[in-house]
Amino acid sequence: MNTDTTPKILIVGAGPCGLTLALAARRNGIAVRIIEKSPIPAISQRGAGIQPRTQELLRALGVLDAVNKHAILTPRIQTYVLPEGVVPLKTFDVVPLLKPTASCPSLSLIALGQNQLEFILRAALRKYSCEVEFGSKLLSLTQDADGVDAIIVKQDGQEKIERYDFVVGTDGARGIVRKQLGLSLFGESRPSINLITGDVRVEGIDIDYWHMWGEMKTDCVFLRPTEVAGLFHLMMASSQGNYQELINDHDALQKEITNITGRGDIRIVQVVSVAQWTANIRMAEMFQAGRCFVAGDAAHVHSPTGGQGMNSGVQDSFNLAWKLALVQRGLAPMTLLDSYTHERVPVIKEMLDATTQLLDRTVQAKAAGTDLSHWDRSGPLSMLGVNYRWSSIVVDERDDPTAAKVATNGYGIQYTDLRAGDRAPDAPALKDIHTGETKHLFDVFDAARHTVLVFSASPERISTVTQVLSRLPEDTVRCVAIVPSDAADLQTEMVLEDTQGHAYSNYDSNGACDIAVVRPDFVLGALVSSSEALERYFGQIFVVDQ
Incomplete structure (x- = not known):
């Protein structure tokens, strides 16, 4: 196996997608460099749902035990009768608790904050003598038949041209790698679907349920307990409030939560992170341009309904890592890398269709309705059915x-x-x-x-x-x-x-x-x-x- 310690692959972006790629490459004996423009690690929960198929891949990377040590089962949803917001309306499961089978050892959806997952992946990567370079930013790329020249500026302002065999952009929808490659994200925006999301410490409600008041198309407050005691992930819509005011003025945020829930006993004691989210449903037609690739949100963005985003990014990286490793070591032809786009693009197209349909049903659903299918995260959403039967290399x-x-x-x-x-x-x-x-x-x-x-x-x-x-x-x-x-x-x-x-x-x-x-x-x-x-x-x- 290759023992060269000079990084041959540059990974831009240190979220779960980039960290998975780096760890899988290192386990294949390939030296990588992973940079992240943010000066410090992320602190937000973001994509917390870890699907069964992703759990299998985390097991392959040797980190599932650490994940399970901190993760929780996705709590049951409990909705409330308004305007008082105290009496439960419905209580139901997002995913039924299923026992492992002989073919599938993981069948339950678990929840772990993306920040905690990244911490676990960074710790595993550190054992392979690889550290994330926070505060390092890619400025531009130029590639030829033999490699890629990347201009990188470090946190201290030092700018340098580096040469790599391959570059992978896992730097999100606004990331520079995709833009440098001229790969457009095709699809649509839904400006009418606007939400406030974030992480808040809350007093006044228990941690046994995912608490929900109201309807997403008008006014709603959803508070999901996390693996951190007292910390809840917030999702809310307001037909009255100015979102920027609610984001910038925590007293205004508290007042609007009280108005929507009808619960004066629910108190926000700390806002850890809060931002505005607008629905974007887009993907690139190709995930590769020459010796450069995109994965995760850099290649596709979509609704969080279904809990597929982070999971799809991890699976992008797992598909690409072993192929890159073999090609970089000179053991496989460059044509093997064509199968990354060939295999992943059809899967992502279907994933976008599924999550968009789920988004539409979720937005239109009535809190008092009897149809709860828009909250069902079982079946295909477990991602155990993802396959590449059509692939040219199978x-x-x-x-x-x-x-x-x-x-x-x-x-x-x-x-x-x-x-x-x-x-x-x-x-x-x-x-x-x-x-x-x-x-x-x-x-x-x-x-x-x-x-x-x-x-x-x-x-x-x-x-x-x-x-x-x-x-x-x-x-x-x-x-x-x-x-x-x-x-x-x-x-x-x-x-x-x-x-x-x-x-x-x-x-x-x-x-x-x-x-x-x-x-x-x-x-x-x-x-x-x-x-x-x-x-x-x-x-x-x-x-x-x-």
Whole structure:
């Protein structure tokens, strides 16, 4: 693995998206530089909902335990009868509490302030000798066929031209990277949908519920408890108040909250952060220009309804990181990077459609209405159904090789049949024949290399696969045999006994496609049975000497 300590990749923006990219790159042995124009870390909750699929990726980065230590389950919503605002009107779940399954160890939506998530990611990144450079600002970019020149000004005013192999903009919708690349955000603004959002310390209400008064299209106050005792995330709309006055005058803010809720006992004791939010629904048509890329809010902005924004940015970064690492190390062709836009753009388009529909229903919903579907954050919003079945780099031997691949249902559907391009399922109760340890498949997958699962106890079958893998770059692929019973004589790196049959069941391994290739982003790159198909998949991923 690359041991060069000179940063080859510049990441502009140190939110969850940029930090995820940096951490995934470092785990792949790639030196990166990550800069953030703000002089200090963010202090606001912002995108606090962490979806099940994102939890799986945070596990892959080794930070999920730290996240779970501080995160809370999304509280139940409680609405109130107005004008007194005391008597509960309805109480209901945003997401029903679901027990983990053999294929999905995380099924609950959890909440953790974005500031706290960033703190955890920075701490993990620090272990790889990488620090965020706060107060460093990108001024401009120029690129050629071999690299990118970036002019950066540091907090002390020192300006310098730096040379990088690649640059990734994770610097938000107003960020400079996208603008320098000439990538426009296409879509619409909804100036009629205006809200005040922020974080406030509150007395007078409990932390058991997400408290809601009123309707978003007229007057409303939503107070969601956070993982910090006494701190609530505020979302409010006012048909009477001047928003700038409410933002700048905390006494005026308190008065309007009292007017809308009818509750004189609710007291704002501290305004930690507060700002105005207007609905913007936009995305770039391409997420790449030459050696430069955009991810997260730099590539797409949308409604917070559905809790998809931060999660989509993290998944952008996870998709891009392993590809960048292989190309930067000279192990993969530059064409591999084209698959980032090819895979992510259709997913984001569907995500924008889903969250916009949810926004429209939420704005129009009546507080006393019986239809609560606009608050449902389960199903496709868990993002476990995100897939890349149409991708040019995935191989499923059951597909017709002459048929054109069309990008459909990349976001909103959880299929019952497993195909190449889908999220790779977990499986528990796997006994390591060599060590005796019990593992999950998620413990075996690696964010820094491909994992080839061979569902067979046949030494000849394993040998056929390892012969193909032996021609690939060193330490980029791991072969794991999944056997239905003890087969300790198999000669491969890892042999796992499927003691409860979950792996065979989850991968539907009935012999049709007994080889599953799991990419470093925990996506099934290939489902095959023949050596030819296995070679075809890796032939488009790696630069292989013939």
